[in-house]
Amino acid sequence: MRQETPVAPTIGVLDxxxxxxxxxxxxxxxxxxxxxxxxxxxxxxxxGLIIPGGESTTLSRLLQRDGLDREIEERFRAGLKLWxxxxxxxxxxxxxxxxxxxxxxxxxxxxxxAFGSQLDSFNRTVDIPALHETSVPLTFIRAPKILSLGExxxxxxxxxxxxxxxxxPKILVTVFHxxxxxxxxxxxxxxxKCGIPVQDGGERSDDRxxxxxxxxxxxxx
Amino acid sequence: xxxxSERLVLNAQLAQMLKGGVIMDVTTPEQALIAxxxxxxxxxxxxxVPADIRKEGGVARMSDPDMIREIKEAVSIPVMxxxxxxxxxxxxxxxxxxxxxxxxxxxxxxxxEECHIDKTQFSIxxxxxxxNLGEACRRIAEGAAMIRTKGxxxxxxxVEAVRHMRTMNREIRVLRDMPSEEVTVFCRxxxxxxxxxxxxxxxxxxxxxxxxxxxxxxxxxxxLMMQLGxxxxxxxSGIFKSGDPAKRAAAIVQATTYADDPAKVLExxxxxxxxxxxxxxxxxxxxxxLAQRGW
Numbered sequence: 001m002r003q004e005t006p007v008a009p010t011i012g013v014l015d016x017x018x019x020x021x022x023x024x025x026x027x028x029x030x031x032x033x034x035x036x037x038x039x040x041x042x043x044x045x046x047x048g049l050i051i052p053g054g055e056s057t058t059l060s061r062l063l064q065r066d067g068l069d070r071e072i073e074e075r076f077r078a079g080l081k082l083w084x085x086x087x088x089x090x091x092x093x094x095x096x097x098x099x100x101x102x103x104x105x106x107x108x109x110x111x112x113x114a115f116g117s118q119l120d121s122f123n124r125t126v127d128i129p130a131l132h133e134t135s136v137p138l139t140f141i142r143a144p145k146i147l148s149l150g151e152x153x154x155x156x157x158x159x160x161x162x163x164x165x166x167x168x169p170k171i172l173v174t175v176f177h178x179x180x181x182x183x184x185x186x187x188x189x190x191x192x193k194c195g196i197p198v199q200d201g202g203e204r205s206d207d208r209x210x211x212x213x214x215x216x217x218x219x220x221x
Numbered sequence: 222x223x224x225x226s227e228r229l230v231l232n233a234q235l236a237q238m239l240k241g242g243v244i245m246d247v248t249t250p251e252q253a254l255i256a257x258x259x260x261x262x263x264x265x266x267x268x269x270v271p272a273d274i275r276k277e278g279g280v281a282r283m284s285d286p287d288m289i290r291e292i293k294e295a296v297s298i299p300v301m302x303x304x305x306x307x308x309x310x311x312x313x314x315x316x317x318x319x320x321x322x323x324x325x326x327x328x329x330x331x332x333x334e335e336c337h338i339d340k341t342q343f344s345i346x347x348x349x350x351x352x353n354l355g356e357a358c359r360r361i362a363e364g365a366a367m368i369r370t371k372g373x374x375x376x377x378x379x380v381e382a383v384r385h386m387r388t389m390n391r392e393i394r395v396l397r398d399m400p401s402e403e404v405t406v407f408c409r410x411x412x413x414x415x416x417x418x419x420x421x422x423x424x425x426x427x428x429x430x431x432x433x434x435x436x437x438x439x440x441x442x443x444x445l446m447m448q449l450g451x452x453x454x455x456x457x458s459g460i461f462k463s464g465d466p467a468k469r470a471a472a473i474v475q476a477t478t479y480a481d482d483p484a485k486v487l488e489x490x491x492x493x494x495x496x497x498x499x500x501x502x503x504x505x506x507x508x509x510x511l512a513q514r515g516w
Contacts, residue, residue: 015241016241016478017240017241017262017478018238018240018242019238020240020241021240022237053238054238054241054262055239055260055261055262055263055298055299057260057297058242058260058262058298058474061259061260061471061474062474065475086238087238113297116319117320117321118232118235118299118321118322118345119316119319119344119345121231121235122231123231139231139234141231141234141235141238142299142321177234180234180237211234212233212420212424212428214237215424215425215428216424216425219425219426220390220394220425220426220450221390221449221450
């Protein structure tokens with residue numbers, strides 16, 4: 001007789017606009033079940049949701065239209081973990097300099113597009129011993145800065161005058177794009193934060209990952 | 222800068238962040254704000270939308286830097302602007318102006334009928350139009366970080382964009398599935414640089430994002446292009462030449478995201494007011510067809 005098996009805990013990637021497939025590619029590399037989240041029904045069985053990079057105003061309009069923003073808030077109160085990369089971090093912040101906050105679920109203050117135009121986008125490599133034993137490559141694209149952290153929020157990475165990554169018990173934010181590098185450390189960290197076990201190791205070297213590895217998740221018809 | 226240089230990868234990655242989004246032509250800061258409010262992922266700053274360029278004629282050039290600067294100051298989303306095909310000095314000016322993306326565009330009057338800009342000489346990213354795989358691959362070899370269909374701009378008629386996307390997809394499938402010894406001759410016959418062809422074979426698609434452009438006027442047009450495999454959509458004249466630009470802009474944004482969901486596209490397609498008046502392609506004299514500019 002067939003036993004009902006519980007659905008494996010899944011990581012969702014908000015699939016409205018932006019760097020969706022890049023996150024799916026990283027989660028696949030970790031062997032973690034992942035799903036695109038586009039409608040309220042897609043949240044079923046999702047332990048953690050990644051709000052990807054893209055344009056935060058675009059994402060906010062799309063989230064508002066069918067009440068997906070309220071769905072995220074309700075699920076969050078019921079235990080859903082969240083990770084915002086770049087635009088996602090802006091949407092999660094309680095304060096956005098010079099404009100109204102959107103979801104406002106994390107006590108941080110951010111400044112959008114804090115480095116300038118695309119010509120000011122850059123890569124750099126840092127050490128984050130708490131997350132990864134070797135240095136971690138970071139990609140900043142028209143990135144925001146986290147200017148201050150509220151009560152209960154801790155910095156994972158401080159650079160110069162700003163925080164580039166921070167977390168509280170339920171939310172992770174990164175102003176850079178781990179999904180655009182070969183490194184899996186931040187994805188592994190978030191998956192664990194969602195209570196899903198994942199093995200160490202299996203790091204991909206640059207020659208196993210290419211900048212266009214995302215294409216296999218975005219085929220032509 | 223070479224094909225796989227760090228800067229080019231970073232520039233292609235900005236285009237990746239635009240996936241699933243709509244880039245809108247705007248001619249004033251007010252229009253740019255309407256576009257941003259409606260959910261555009263970027264705006265294209267230009268003095269005349271293609272429909273007006275087509276109507277008024279004359280030489281169409283890069284826009285007034287002051288006008289581009291005003292639009293840049295008005296919005297927080299990325300700002301793109303157009304340069305004439307081959308006009309590398311206009312591109313140098315836009316790089317100095319620090320906009321986010323340059324469109325080397327057939328909508329403007331070409332400055333060079335033989336050569337496109339060597340985009341590897343720039344740090345700023347470029348998007349270029351293409352009608353087929355060969356054209357797309359040549360632009361990528363020249364350093365384009367993003368490709369779009371040419372379509373036939375300023376017509377409100379999607380037929381050419383569909384033709385270009387179908388052509389690219391068909392040629393990609395042929396190249397992907399052929400035995401390796403046939404690749405060289407395929408590249409020769411289609412004017413495809415060999416190293417880009419190998420990347421296309423491996424990826425099974427273009428190795429950079431490929432947007433739809435040229436003639437998109439309705440939410441259904443946008444959804445059609447997305448279902449044909451485009452990564453996002455440019456809308457030129459289709460928004461601000463229509464009866465209710467704000468509403469139509471928001472509807473096209475929604476239709477692009479939910480392209481696979483007919484119920485959603487139906488819902489946003491209702492009550493949009495007058496679309497832009499379209500032009501049938503055969504009524505346009507050969508020499509006035511913009512897609513034929515560049516090769």
